[in-house]
Amino acid sequence: MRRREERELDDEIELHIGMIVDELRAKGWSEVDAEREARRRFGSPEGVRTAMEREWEGRMGRMGRWIDGVRQDVAFALRQLVRRPLTNGLALATLVLGVGSTALVYSVVHAVALRDLPFPDDDRLVRVSQTSPQGREYSVSEANFVDFRRRQTTMVEMAGMAVERPILTFDGQAEGASGMRVSHTFFELLGLDPVLGRVFSAEEDLEGADANVVVISEGEWVRRWGSDPGVLGNRLTVDGTAHTIIGVAPSDEAWPGVGVFTPLAPMEVAQRDNQIMESFGRMRPGVTIEDVQAEMDAIAAELSDQYPESNDGWGASVRPLRSYFVGQRQTRFGGLLMGAVGLLLLMACASITNLRVAQASARRHELRVRAALGARRGRLRSQLLVEGAVLALIAAPLAILLAVTALPVVRALGSSSLGRLGDAAIDAPVLGVALAAGVVTLLVSGLAPALLLEKDGGPGALRDRSSGGVRGRIRGALVAIQFALAVAVVLSAGLMMRSFAAMTTRDLGIEPEGMIAAAIRLPIDRFSPPERVQNVQLLMEELEAIPGVLAAGVTHAPPFGWMQPSNFVALADNEPDRQEDFQPVSWRAVSENYFEAAGLSLLSGRVFDARDMEVDGLQTVVIDRGLADLMWGPGSDPIGERLTWFIPGGQHVEVIGIVEPAQDERMDADARPRIYRSYGWAAWYQPGVVIRVAPGAASQLIPELRATAARVLPSVPLIDPVPVEESMRSVVAWPRFTLGILAAFSLAALVLAAMGVFGVTAFAVTTRRREIGLRIALGARPEGVFALVLRSSLVFAAIGIALGLGIAVGTTRLMESVLYGVTRLDPATWAAVPLLLAAVALAAAWLPARRALRISPRSAMVEE
Amino acid sequence: MSDLELLRGTLDVLILKALAADAKHGYGVAQWIRAMSGEELLVEEGALYPALHRLAKRGWVQSEWGVSENNRRARFYALTAQGRAQLELQTRTWDRYSSAVSRVLTSEADG
Known part of the structure; x- marks a missing residue:
């Protein structure tokens, strides 16, 4: 339909020109001259066509008109992008960063916390x-x-x-x-x-x-x-x-x-x-x-x-059932990461908006000309949106590429200990989220400059200086938003870092260095309880005989294992009637040399020996300092005192020793009070083995430990011996992983914030050239001018930082459950983060502000 | 003597007038306006064809393909009944408007 109209218009134009030629020929012009003159008089056929477009629009269906408009806008947008490589390159990079990290984090969180379980319904x-x-x-x-x-x-x-x-x-x-x-x-x-x-x-x-x-x-x-x-x-x-x-x-x-x-x-x-x-x-x-x-x-x-x-x-x-497969930790850390990536994406929106508002200033002339030529507002708005869309379309594959490239790195960072992280992939749901992120960014960053320009199209359009001021304030507000978001991101990383430091430096009681953990299994139907005790003692003795091995013991629940057995105790002479009034404790059944092998020091009394190891032997327990404090008061020495152990009928046990507390349940929580029973009491059939070796010898000794076990008890292999230091890494895997990602986000947030301040300062210097020139001409001191410019942009950063601290009071509440050893209002972090951001703002404003000093008053006045 | 810029509404009514007597092609319309205005009004081609289109869309003008005086394929525009009514209406409006303007312009000016 359009094709036919265009052809017919061409015919009409040719006829028109032909008529003019005829007219001129009649006046005696040569054919060549007449042709040239006719075309000159007619003007550009292209102009006629362009003017016709708008008339045609009315005839085309709404859809056709829209598609045609978009087609023109896309072509126009591409030319625009190429014309301004620096700002568009920055916008593109920001978009790729924002959308790419969103896709990446979502793929991780999806794999570990969100996706369906592999069961129907x-x-x-x-x-x-x-x-x-x-x-x-x-x-x-x-x-x-x-x-x-x-x-x-x-x-x-x-x-x-x-x-x-x-x-x-x-x-x-x-x-x-x-x-x-x-x-x-x-x-x-x-x-x-x-x-x-x-x-x-x-x-x-x-x-x-x-x-x-x-x-x-x-x-x-x-x-x-x-x-x-x-x-x-x-x-x-x-x-x-x-x-x-x-x-x-x-x-x-x-x-x-x-x-x-x-x-x-x-x-x-x-x-x-x-x-x-x-x-x-x-x-x-x-x-x-x-x-x-x-x-x-x-x-x-x-x-x-x-x-x-x-x-x-x-x-x-x-x-x-999901709650069994997806632990609370995953959900919490996943939520934290999604929140952080959301903030980063918002920052990217603000940055891109800022860049595009800056561009809009430069393009004010062009857009005003188009408005004067009759381009309707809706059309200008759609053009700006299309420019955003083109940017997003270019960014999308790059963002996916970024996510695909970075995913193996992220998976390696997380190691195999993060559940189903290994399954994280850039698949359909992830692409959907990336697409949504891109669309949001596009709408936010495309609409703002469009609305701003419409203001320009109004009667105030000619009053340049005032609209420059509006624009300056809007860009300033965007910088404030960027800083507020950056504060929230960097603060969460700071708290995570402090928490991680607290986790990894705390006194565990047990000594992971030089410690090897393994497991053995003494099947119930092949070993009676006394046989299990005998074989365990035999195996431990043989292992201790290996040069380099200092001690070996078993525990029915290994440190940081999935099994965290609990029970309840009470003072034997003050036994409550109901179970809920008993003191909950965690407990371990351990062999004689377990404490030495784990590196737990005896504070009072004795540890288990052969008398306690007998099945149905002495009913003795070793407790930790925490339980002693709780039951008999701080600093008490309850050796020889009796406790009621909660089993059917109740059982009186005697305290024979007190050891230091072992923080061996979770890294991000303090262990409950602990009570140790002798391995002989229950003779658990698949106990963990803990072996203390000379520092640094752990890896070399493992083959020999295996060989010894195979020789002593051929049917009881030493299962999965690993240096505990190595497996400890998996215990802090989630905090470490989250910290790594938050640190990367913080860096990105700081760069984006710096970009914002840099841009707004440079803009202020440009738009206020005349005023600055005047001040210099009137004898203002350079330092004064410099300070003036700095102040004009730093004030926005300062507002943003203050705002961000306010927001973070709320957002860090979400972190409370993942923090260890540091409160969400940790004074050190809350002091350091604003200072860091202030330093970034100052550094980013410094360079463009210096330019103000080089403004020559003469040229500044003449230009306007 | 300067070219008068034709306001959009003015151009429309001039085109209607040009087509009042007989059907014309685009060149003919431009030619007629130029001749009738004593060479004062030069019609921009960039405005003429869109205007013809606009009028056709409103149903004031209809077009059909025919053969021009020099034997070329040409699109001829003709006034519809509606267009004729519109011409009368606009002519009256224009008369009132222009006499009002000239009364103002010819009144005793005292600054």
Whole structure:
């Protein structure tokens, strides 16, 4: 349609020119001259066409008109971008930085905290846990799981799992593996249908069934069996007993590395107070999580009445299954990172707006000419928006490129200890977020200059100086916003840094340097409790005999492990009636030389020896200074005093020693009061081993430790020995990772803020040339002029800093839960950050302000 | 003698007048206005064609392709009934306006 109109117009123009030629020829002009003159008189056919465009617009459909307008604007925008390489380059870089980091951080947070669990209808899955009388959340005991499952009606089914470290034997070679005991309902409930074969039957899942069947994971099947379809029916030696492989399950995405599943076969009566497993359920259609919670509360109350010795006052908690896979730490740190990247993106918006407002000043003339030629306001606005869009379109692939390039670096920074960080990828949701970030930036930074220019188009357009003042104030306000945001970003990084320093320099009690941690497994059905104690003692002695090894001990829960067992104690002669009045403690069952191996010094009394190690031997405990202070008062020496240990029936134990507190539960929280029992008391079947070696010798000694263990107890391999210093890194992985990213953001924020001040100062010098020239001509001292210019831009930075501190009072509240050893209002950080930003502002304003001094009064006056 | 710049509204009414007697092509319109104004009014081509279009869009003018006096393909514009009514209306308006302006301009000026 347009094509035909254009052609017809060309015909009309040609005819018109031809007529003029005829007219001139009639007056006696030569053909050549007439042709030239006619074209001169007619003027530019292009001009006619341009003028026609607007008439045509009315005839084209709204859509067509719009598309055509955009087409012209895009071409125009591209020419504009090329014409101003510096400011547009800066805007582009800022946009790439802002959108790229948003994509990067979102991909990380998405992978570790946001994305769906690898189960169908995962939003219908819940985790059921027990709550202590004090309200703390625990796993579930096997007997309670059996009752929960039998009595509940709100869920389609319940399933359970317990983490195991089974020993697999291949060609006589024993090795530690990662496994799980799972209920027969487990795979079906989660929707993990076997790839091959079948899963456990209800009969195989009964206590004492001894079915000797095993399901392997798909990953294990691929790695060890080469995806052999004939794997079913093969024998696999698990914990020294031959098991038959009955199925292959697609469990690797949810539990990477877990290779072997055996039936849960839960104890139905015994150890009701031993919260050792996790339980899940799938809600029935139409049932809400509150319904399930109400039912579980009722069942827990029944159990509390029925089994007061173990369940008195214990409740239940029902939460989305997600909460099991995505810890609170991930959610909190993820939230912090998303918040920080949001601030950075806003800063990028402000920077780009600032640059474009600056450009708009330079382009005022051009835009005014276009307005005079009849370009309507909407058209000018759309042109500016299109310019923003073109910028965004160029920036988008670069931002994605930045994110893709930086992702491996970020993943390496985070190490494998950050859950599913390794799965972070630039995929569709991430691209969507990047796109949204780009669009927001574009709208914010494109609209502001457009609105500003419309003001210019009005009657005040000719009053240059006044609009320069408005623009100066707007740019000043943008600088203030940038500084306010920068304060929030840098402050959060500062607090994180202080917190990280507090975490890594605090006295842990245990000495990670020269310490090796490993695990062993003494399967219940092959070693009786006394045999376990004997073998542990034998193995520890042999390990200590290796030159370079100073001490070796076992603990039923290794430092910083996933297992953090708790119990309750009370003074034996002042025992409360109800469990909720007992003192909660964390506890460890340890062998004789554990304290020496862990580097914990004895403050009073003695540590365990052979008398305590006997199964059912002396009922003795070692406590830490914290518990002694709590129970008997600060500085007390309660050696020989008695405590009630909370187990069914209650048990009186005697305090034989006091050791220094061990901060070995979490890096970002102080450990609870601690009580140690001798390993002989429960003879836990898969204890952790802690070995103290000469400083620096840890890595070299590991092969020898393995060899010794294999020689002494061929069926009990030393599982995963690692220097603790190395594994400690994973304990502070989240804080370290967050700190790294926040530090990078702070740097970016400072650069953006500096750019803003630089720009606004340079702008002030340019627009106030005349005034400055006049002042110099009237004899103002150079320092005075310099100070005047500096002040004019620094005042905005100062306002921004003040504003930012105000905002940060609120935003740092979000950080409270991730900070350790430093409050969110840490005076040192709050003092240092404004000073740092003030220094940046001063430095960035200095150079352009110097230029003011070189203004020659003469040329400044003449120019205007 | 300077070219008078034609205001948009003025150009429209002049075109309507040019087409009142007979259909003309663009060149013819420009030519007629120039001749009738005693060479005082030069029509900008950049304004003429958009104006013709505008008038056609309003339904005051219709166009069809024909053959010009020198045997070339040409688009001829003609007045519609609506256009004729519009011409009368605008002529009256213009008369009132111009006589008002000239009364002001010819009155005794005392600064």
